[in-house]
């Protein structure tokens with residue numbers, strides 16, 4: 001759009017810095033399996049999966065402005081869907097993956113169409129119920145999901161030619177690759193397309209957007225569905241990584257955690273939530289031997305962040321950047 | 332059949348009581364105050380400890396629970412929500428974080444174990460051939476008394492009228508000489524007290540445990556939406572109705588999904604009447 | 615000339631309040647029509663019904679031969695109705711340029727391969743005086759400039775009819791004069807029908823050929839500016855309270 005007014009992307013200094021930083025992080029992530037133990041690889045895989053989930057949520061919350069508490073429900077729907085497809089129906093993982101995404105998309109349209117007629121807090125509260133309902137389905141459909149005993153029997157993906165995913169290291173690279181693709185997709189939608197502008201417009205003022213001729217109901221459902229589709233995709237990758245599914249992994253407080261990760265990093269920045277997910281995952285792992293305590297810390301941390309800077313780590317970074325800039329200009 | 336209805340009424344009156352506080356808070360301040368779910372837990376423990384450690388009479392235990400709830404809710408509003416007035420997503424997040432914090436603090440302090448508590452009044456009555464403990468009857472009686480009292484308070488007293496005026500239009504309220512900060516404080520303290528009383532009333536019937544607030548909170552939120560914002564009567568009807576439906580559903584359809592009925596009913600109602608069953612949604 | 619819009623038996627209740635009460639009126643294609651009335655007369659409500667932000671409790675609205683009272687705002691926008699809001703609304707984090715482009719492409723599906731006329735965008739930016747600051751964020755503009763931006767954005771949707779809700783409120787004399795000039799151009803050069811809610815009398819008298827006067831949701835008078843100011847009902851219901859203050863200021 002308006003190409004004649006746009007300078008090439010990398011001419012902008014802050015864009016250039018971001019791209020360089022991201023490339024450095026990516027290269028560093030590529031070397032994790034070379035340097036660190038299996039435990040760190042395990043935590044890093046989880047962190048990347050949560051980063052994908054959180055980034056998908058940022059599209060809905062940070063960009064489109066719809067506060068939802070059901071992201072982990074779609075994550076769970078994806079996980080159980082691929083579990084059922086591959087274990088019970090014996091479908092190949094590489095076929096099951098796109099089927100899972102389609103399933104998540106369909107569920108999102110079915111649920112999102114009525115729910116998104118509600119605005120703001122009413123929508124948020126409804127998604128909260130939704131998350132709880134999905135959790136109950138996971139817990140109580142014992143014949144299909146295994147209920148509280150968990151869903152067992154999931155295996156790693158079938159080999160692709162010479163690449164065998166039974167090794168955690170190889171699976172780590174698969175997840176990393178998927179994350180890069182998902183982030184590029186989200187970046188293209190949010191920052192490089194007219195679609196992203198419409199999402200932002202709906203976030204800023206739904207009535208104004210509607211008055212210009214934008215079918216806000218459609219675009220809200222679209223945003224909800226893309227977000228849920230990616231969550232389902234991530235859930236499938238999670239299922240074939242963790243291999244054991246339990247309803248608790250997708251309960252309402254997991255959705256809450258996605259929101260927290262997004263806010264901690266800084267909603268509406270895409271990169272912030274990714275950082276937030278990584279930080280929160282590693283911090284939580286650090287407290288894994290004191291589970292009660294870690295939830296307490298986590299809740300307090302969220303409140304403290306809200307009090308200090310509702311824009312999260314990215315907001316704090318910006319503030320620091322701003323004051324450094326000021327100092328420089330002053331001297 | 333009768334037993335399901337009776338159990339449903341007891342459960343429903345607890346939903347209604349929590350929902351009443353939530354409704355007042357939500358309709359006036361626009362905050363769906365999830366922290367009430369955590370306040371409910373702390374109030375339940377307060378009642379439990381005051382009875383089991385200090386042997387206080389039931390009425391004192393209920394008052395202690397009410398006070399605990401009122402103080403917590405008052406502080407949350409004064410020191411937290413007030414910072415972000417008008418920014419509902421942040422307030423909602425903070426409320427959920429508080430709910431989560433209180434439940435996990437309860438695990439941290441008192442472990443995840445659940446405790447039984449003695450009934451405030453011992454004994455049983457027989458109604459239509461069913462034995463019902465006095466404790467259960469006390470729940471229904473207290474809830475009805477409280478609903479009537481709150482209704483009178485809102486309609487008859489000066490403070491109540493100010494609250495209703497504020498509910499009509501928060502922006503105009505200051506021009507009518509109404510101190511909105513004060514109204515907010517009163518509303519939250521009241522909401523907290525109602526949740527506290529609900530917790531103290533129901534705990535002897537069931538048990539005390541850290542996650543006890545989750546389901547009542549969810550149901551109460553459904554009741555608020557179904558009952559209509561700002562509607563005291565609608566809240567009572569919706570609360571009792573949901574309790575009975577759930578109880579019948581659990582008895583005759585499937586107890587696994589007892590807690591899913593609320594969500595299904597909500598979705599069906601919202602699909603046809605986005606403004607709730609009774610009354611208008613504020614725009 | 616034909617009527618572009620016709621309202622018949624329009625009613626709107628809010629709970630117990632009757633905001634619009636059995637109203638009939640028409641707006642001629644290409645005309646400049648003012649809707650005036652004291653605070654709470656129901657003016658904004660009428661705009662909201664026309665655009666589809668509100669459903670009428672009864673009555674019909676016909677726009678270019680088509681019934682539109684059950685359509686949602688994005689659909690009426692696609693049919694050619696654009697509006698500005700009484701309380702300024704802009705997308706704070708989008709630039710001025712992005713606003714106008716958004717207006718220009720909003721009616722089309724985001725998936726269709728669309729192209730928009732860059733010159734058209736520049737013309738609108740020029741007309742509304744934004745040519746030099748088009749990369750500024752809307753949130754950083756003054757209130758008066760934001761109102762101007764609302765107009766530019768609405769204009770970019772290439773409407774057939776433009777509804778302006780108190781566009782001049784809070785502007786200085788110079789700004790009002792500039793806006794008047796812009797509105798004339800919009801109407802005369804671009805052929806867009808204007809419906810204007812305004813409290814500033816000078817704007818109405820100078821600009822509009824027809825005035826509709828509302829009070830308590832009812833039409834109490836209709837006609838040329840001169841006739842209106844001589845109408846006793848109007849003087850009683852309206853001039854006595856509101857307008858004299860405005861004229862005085």
Ligand SMILES: Nc1ncnc2c1ncn2[C@@H]1O[C@H](COP(=O)(O)OP(=O)(O)OP(=O)(O)O)[C@@H](O)[C@H]1O
Nearest residue numbers: 614628631633652653654655656657658659660700
């Ligand atoms: N969404 C709403 N809910 C309830 N009442 C409303 C709503 N919108 C408007 N009203 C009421 O309808 C009546 C007409 O309002 P409206 O905004 O149309 O007046 P107006 O003529 O535009 O006044 P003003 O000059 O102050 O803008 C008023 O009494 C107002 O309080």
Ligand SMILES: [Mg+2]
Nearest residue numbers: 657658659700
């Ligand atoms: Mg108005």
